[in-house]
Amino acid sequence: MAIDPLAQAGEKARGKRPWFLDDKDSERVLTIVMALAQEVSVMRQRLDTVERLLETKDVITRADIEGFAPSKDEAEERGAWNQEFIARILRIVQQENEAILRGEEISSEQAGQDFQNA
Amino acid sequence: MPEDKAAASTAQTCAYDGPPDYRLVGRHGMFPQVSHDEAERFNFLAHMNRHLASQLLPGVKTAFEQRVEPAFKKDNGAFKHRNEVRKALLKDPAFQIWSALRRATMEQRQQAGRWVTLRQARALNEKALALTEGDERLELTPGFDVPRYLTAVDHHCMPGSYHTELEHGDVTGPANYDAGLFATTGGALGRFNDGGGQAVAKWVKENLPGFAPKAILDLGCGLGHNVLPLAQAFPDADVVGVDAGGPMLRYGLARAKAMGIDNVRFIQADAEDLSRFADESFDWVQTTMFLHETSRGAMERIFAETRRVLKPGGIVLHVEQPQYTDDMPLYEQSIRDWDAFYNNEPFWTTMHEIDLDDLMIKAGFKKDGVIHGGVAAVVDATLFPSTGDDTVEDYGRKAAWHVIGAKKQVEAA
Numbered sequence: 001m002a003i004d005p006l007a008q009a010g011e012k013a014r015g016k017r018p019w020f021l022d023d024k025d026s027e028r029v030l031t032i033v034m035a036l037a038q039e040v041s042v043m044r045q046r047l048d049t050v051e052r053l054l055e056t057k058d059v060i061t062r063a064d065i066e067g068f069a070p071s072k073d074e075a076e077e078r079g080a081w082n083q084e085f086i087a088r089i090l091r092i093v094q095q096e097n098e099a100i101l102r103g104e105e106i107s108s109e110q111a112g113q114d115f116q117n118a
Numbered sequence: 119m120p121e122d123k124a125a126a127s128t129a130q131t132c133a134y135d136g137p138p139d140y141r142l143v144g145r146h147g148m149f150p151q152v153s154h155d156e157a158e159r160f161n162f163l164a165h166m167n168r169h170l171a172s173q174l175l176p177g178v179k180t181a182f183e184q185r186v187e188p189a190f191k192k193d194n195g196a197f198k199h200r201n202e203v204r205k206a207l208l209k210d211p212a213f214q215i216w217s218a219l220r221r222a223t224m225e226q227r228q229q230a231g232r233w234v235t236l237r238q239a240r241a242l243n244e245k246a247l248a249l250t251e252g253d254e255r256l257e258l259t260p261g262f263d264v265p266r267y268l269t270a271v272d273h274h275c276m277p278g279s280y281h282t283e284l285e286h287g288d289v290t291g292p293a294n295y296d297a298g299l300f301a302t303t304g305g306a307l308g309r310f311n312d313g314g315g316q317a318v319a320k321w322v323k324e325n326l327p328g329f330a331p332k333a334i335l336d337l338g339c340g341l342g343h344n345v346l347p348l349a350q351a352f353p354d355a356d357v358v359g360v361d362a363g364g365p366m367l368r369y370g371l372a373r374a375k376a377m378g379i380d381n382v383r384f385i386q387a388d389a390e391d392l393s394r395f396a397d398e399s400f401d402w403v404q405t406t407m408f409l410h411e412t413s414r415g416a417m418e419r420i421f422a423e424t425r426r427v428l429k430p431g432g433i434v435l436h437v438e439q440p441q442y443t444d445d446m447p448l449y450e451q452s453i454r455d456w457d458a459f460y461n462n463e464p465f466w467t468t469m470h471e472i473d474l475d476d477l478m479i480k481a482g483f484k485k486d487g488v489i490h491g492g493v494a495a496v497v498d499a500t501l502f503p504s505t506g507d508d509t510v511e512d513y514g515r516k517a518a519w520h521v522i523g524a525k526k527q528v529e530a531a
Contacts, residue, residue: 008236
């Protein structure tokens with residue numbers, strides 16, 4: 001049987017897993033966040049590698065990066081990116097807030113039953 | 119202004135005190151390829167472990183002293199056993215979050231290492247085969263019966279533990295162990311994860327002057343990182359590493375050869391039954407971080423076997439984390455016990471609470487032949503953290519150990 005790294009790298013160790021937080025859902029999210037934190041760290045270090053290599057090869061210096069000041073247009077583009085980014089990750093909060101104003105809504109299951117013959 | 123900002127964000131405010139970069143890890147010929155990002159994953163995990171030990175664990179102790187112990191005392195009086203302490207800690211948020219993060223870090227470390235080795239499984243397994251095929255220094259037993267106590271759970275949450283082969287000739291398990299040990303120890307075992315073995319060799323040379331072993335047996339050798347330093351320190355000795363895990367032994371010989379170390383053989387056997395070796399055939403029997411992986415019953419049989427195979431005047435040495443003695447605070451005992459309950463080290467507790475001296479004497483060693491000592495990992499301290507000077511205590515993980523052993527009496531003629 002061929003080895004499947006994607007599935008098998010994360011294989012569970014034999015033995016019942018202990019859970020520590022009072023709320024298991026929170027601990028599940030915590031472990032996902034920590035895996036993401038690891039990947040953020042990896043990305044940050046990769047960027048650092050790129051910066052240092054660019055400096056070594058006399059392309060740009062890190063002082064160039066620290067001294068960078070965006071023009072008005074550039075700042076607006078970057079600002080828009082931040083807005084979009086935040087809107088994406090906080091989508092669930094936005095939608096829960098919208099739901100308050102929508103009042104009691106019908107579920108898809110209910111709609112299927114109610115409007116089957118409409 | 120930009121310069122000021124740069125200084126504030128990047129300048130180190132105090133001398134760096136943390137793990138070295140992963141790229142200092144020695145890449146012997148059997149070592150898996152590790153990409154830039156894979157190395158950074160290990161770096162992150164090494165830092166996580168350091169942070170958990172140096173920054174968060176002191177908070178657990180504070181919580182214990184300020185909240186957990188006073189509350190318990192009020193209702194029940196003083197703690198009488200480490201299990202009471204552990205159960206009380208389980209209800210405290212400081213212990214909970216430290217434990218949840220420690221467990222998650224352990225799981226991330228396994229996934230990171232398995233990704234590295236499984237993606238290149240074919241290449242690793244072919245390389246190991248090329249290095250070991252037809253070499254009589256590797257003796258595997260087809261259909262070897264791995265002791266049941268080793269297969270109940272995967273030890274220290276390493277999926278597949280020491281014995282599982284994902285395909286015939288698989289060495290991805292030991293390659294993962296080798297590549298990721300840095301993350302768990304923060305580099306404290308040195309360039310080739312051999313700081314423990316080097317420490318043992320140094321201890322023997324300092325404490326047993328004139329001891330010139332010709333035959334050395336290492337039980338539970340795993341992938342051989344603790345036994346190769348013995349072979350290097352005593353190049354005239356014939357060294358035998360024994361383990362139940364076939365993949366470990368295969369990788370072990372391939373790794374030893376890749377590192378140019380030729381006086382070691384790797385034999386698959388159950389350490390409880392060393393009948394393949396004649397009585398009085400070794401000058402030195404060594405175990406390093408092995409006893410805690412064995413059951414109580416196994417340990418008794420192992421001790422009897424070590425005595426049998428030792429030559430008169432020969433020594434047995436066991437290297438482990440410190441025993442739970444009465445003078446060790448119950449809090450420390452309970453934290454040291456974390457691995458037993460939450461990191462799949464099922465025999466850790468028993469091994470650390472029993473009287474090993476007594477067990478050795480029951481196995482036939484004489485009381486005045488019992489040996490006690492202590493060692494800390496020997497590493498290239500210009501590059502790797504030197505445990506001897508480290509004030510951070512990562513209970514159960516610190517690269518400093520106790521030596522418990524015995525000299526086999528020379529019987530009067």
